[in-house]
Amino acid sequence: MFISLWTVPLVLHSLGQSDYGLFNLIAGIIAMLAFMNASMTISTQRYLSVGMGTGNKKHLNEVYNVSIRLHLIVGALLSVSMFAITPLLFGGILNIESQSLLTAKFLYFILIGNLMFTIIMVPFDAVLNAYENMLVFSIICIIESILRLTLALCLPHLKSNLLLWYGCGIMLITFLVLLSKAVYVTLHYKDLRITRNTPPKELFNEMFKFAGWNLLGSSAIIGRNQGVAIILNIFFGTVINAAYGIANQINGVLNYFSSALQKSITPQLMQSEGMHDRQRMLRIAFQSSKFSTLLVGIIAIPLLAEMPYILKMWLTDVPEHTIHFSRIIIIMSLLTLFSSGIMSAVQSVGKIKWYFICISSVLLSSLPIIYFLLKAKSNPDVALLVLLAIEVIALLVRLIFAKKLADFDSKKFILHIFIPISLLFFIDLLILYGIKFFVAMSFARLILCTITHLIVTLPIIWYMLLNKQERTTITNLCKSVYDSHIKR
DSSP states (O other): OHHHHHHHHHHHHHHHHHHHHHHHHHHHHHHGGGHHHHHHHHHHHHHHHHHHHHTOHHHHHHHHHHHHHHHHHHHHHHHHHHHHTHHHIIIIISOOOGGGHHHHHHHHHHHHHHHHHHHHTHHHHHHHHHTTOHHHHHHHHHHHHHHHHHHHHHGGGOOSOHHHHHHHHHHHHHHHHHHHHHHHHHHHOTTOOOOOSOOOHHHHHHHHHHHHHHHHHHHHHHHHHHHHHHHHHHHHOHHHHHHHHHHHHHHHHHHHHHHHHHHHHHHHHHHHHHTTOHHHHHHHHHHHHHHHHHHHHHHHHHHHHTHHHHHHHHHSSOOTTHHHHHHHHHHHHHHHHHTHHHHHHHHHHOOOHHHHHHHHHHHHTHHHHHHHHHHTTOOTHHHHHHHHHHHHHHHHHHHHHHHHHHOOOHHHHIIIIIHHHHHHHHHHHHHHHHHHHHSOSSHHHHHHHHHHHHHHHHHHIIIIISOHHHHHHHHHHHHHHHHHHHHO
């Protein structure tokens, strides 16, 4: 997370606001497709985890082989599709200055390769997730971050074509990450072997359908996020994309915490459903939503309050609208985290067709609304506020489907998780804004707000939002770590 935060201003200063905005616009069209990695990983992981719950090793290897074939096909189809729409994108949709058009096209083609590598990586991510191998994930993630930082540090020493060098570097890093995961999985998990045997047709069709509906859901989120970037670009040019890109970078960094937690929780949730233990699955789903939201919220609340100072200290030259964009996207992210356990519960059951059709329709409905509002000369901040409102509706739709498909207790979720956590964050923000009213902007105020925030939130979380079993588990874990440290 800290390496990523260091990398962003280096790249922004090297490329400048316009080129950084251009990179986020072009890379976003493809790199946002990397979001499919997480969604499609869950598809494969679901079958691996359920298979582990039944203990059938032959079935696990069949799932692995189907997954590899499936993602090679999907990667090839998406890459060809991205090539096919090149004339449409660069022939009038994107608002790019003429002198940057050729560079943008080359960058687009380079990043299609990045897309292909990202999708091929999915089966290996799914295996590491299903076997809960967090150590390897951590090591590879740290190495990837260091490589990205190295690339950012090298940019000022290059004389020309910085965008193209940066795009090539990102693609090379993605390829190295893919290679490292593929080699590790092949060497470490002897039961999983790529074979030339034709996989069972039924399994292939089942996984293809499941992955297809997951793909629809992730495509809707990508279409929503990147559709907003394109609409903002049409009305305001590439500089506004710099603000949108920085806001999404902040959100991505915050979500490192929740994604790490979900990677450790989701395999247990899926295995519980595979063992037909619905009650355990639902209990884990509740905990996933609760802990993901609290974990990110502990960091996000002081960030929301002190966003102007933090951005100024971090970037020095802050693009217009970055503060408002960042705040709204962080609030959106917290709303999405409330849904994390709900989404996992629905996917573990496997009946996802109408769930993804409805959710996709809700998310994509934001694009025409935003387009017509901006056409009517609205402020660009309105685009993000529309996204926020639609995210609230999406949460309600997810709750309805979770109750219907997985017997999820929506009333208990609202009363014991959503309302208490939302109230805690709201009251906490009011206190921090009260401090801002009396204390001038400074590093001392940032420290004061952070300490106050922790003093207010941590006791409330411990005594009011965690149940007795959760407190006991955390206490025993801390004692175990302390005891092992003393013995060592």
